Amino acid sequence: MVSDLAGALAGLSAAPRLLVASDFDGVLAPIVADPGAARPLPAAIEALRLLGGLPDTFVALVSGRALAELTALSGLGPPARLVGSHGAEWSTGPVAGLDVERAGVLAAVTETMEDVAGCYPGVLVERKPVNAVLHVRRASREDAAAAGAELTERLARWPDLRVAHGKQIVEVGVAPNDKGSALVTLRSAAEADAVLFLGDDVTDEDAFAVLTPQDVGVKVGPGETRAAYRVDTPEDAAAVLAELAALRVSANRS
Ligand SMILES: [Mg+2]
Numbered sequence: 001m002v003s004d005l006a007g008a009l010a011g012l013s014a015a016p017r018l019l020v021a022s023d024f025d026g027v028l029a030p031i032v033a034d035p036g037a038a039r040p041l042p043a044a045i046e047a048l049r050l051l052g053g054l055p056d057t058f059v060a061l062v063s064g065r066a067l068a069e070l071t072a073l074s075g076l077g078p079p080a081r082l083v084g085s086h087g088a089e090w091s092t093g094p095v096a097g098l099d100v101e102r103a104g105v106l107a108a109v110t111e112t113m114e115d116v117a118g119c120y121p122g123v124l125v126e127r128k129p130v131n132a133v134l135h136v137r138r139a140s141r142e143d144a145a146a147a148g149a150e151l152t153e154r155l156a157r158w159p160d161l162r163v164a165h166g167k168q169i170v171e172v173g174v175a176p177n178d179k180g181s182a183l184v185t186l187r188s189a190a191e192a193d194a195v196l197f198l199g200d201d202v203t204d205e206d207a208f209a210v211l212t213p214q215d216v217g218v219k220v221g222p223g224e225t226r227a228a229y230r231v232d233t234p235e236d237a238a239a240v241l242a243e244l245a246a247l248r249v250s251a252n253r254s
Helices: 003-013 042-052 067-074 100-118 141-155 179-190 202-209 234-253
Strands: 018-022 057-062 081-084 124-127 131-135 162-166 169-173 194-199 216-220 229-231
Touching: 003 194, 003 216, 003 229, 003 234, 018 042, 018 179, 018 234, 042 057, 042 234, 057 179, 067 081, 081 179, 100 124, 100 131, 100 141, 131 141, 141 162, 141 169, 179 194, 179 202, 194 202, 194 234, 202 216, 216 234, 229 234
Parallel strands: 018 057, 018 194, 057 081, 194 216, 216 229
Antiparallel strands: 124 131, 131 169, 162 169
């Protein structure tokens, strides 16, 4: 481990209230060809469990995966807090599920979508925990285009929606979905004085961007980053977590 990172971890370990947050794939779990086969490194999970059991120490995973998948693959549960769908799905805590207002918007959006789908043969609606998805794969090209246009027009009354146009789908979300917002929420919920965040991908940059000088960001692997520190592999990331856990345990004893 590079010595300046070791020094930064020593600093973190002395924080009165510490939040340790991490991405999952490519950080705790090596990237594999079949996303369903991803498994976290036991050493990483063991370090997170140890940290989560210490006083004034809070552990969170922030992933792009759906929450249910993240929960199953990581094997982590309370007191660790799991945040899926890039910050849109929360296991517990300040944003468990959607708040009443957003849940209402999602219901209205889904209803509108079903209304539109009902007018075009082959157009279907899929309900997800914080999103609604219009599928047009089975519709004629004309109907697909018309359904998309009508939906866009009718959704205009909700200016804050997150609308993503994919292959033969239009996915509409009602919750904030970036890892930066998620990390800000986690930090304030934990009233943390300092934060460690580990990430490997482009979406993790949103989280690195909200770190403050007393925090530590660790990028895992190659690529441009805002993080101040970098390690090469998930094994190295597990070593970072283990080191911090060991330091925090002894800081706690003294
Ligand atoms: Mg990742």
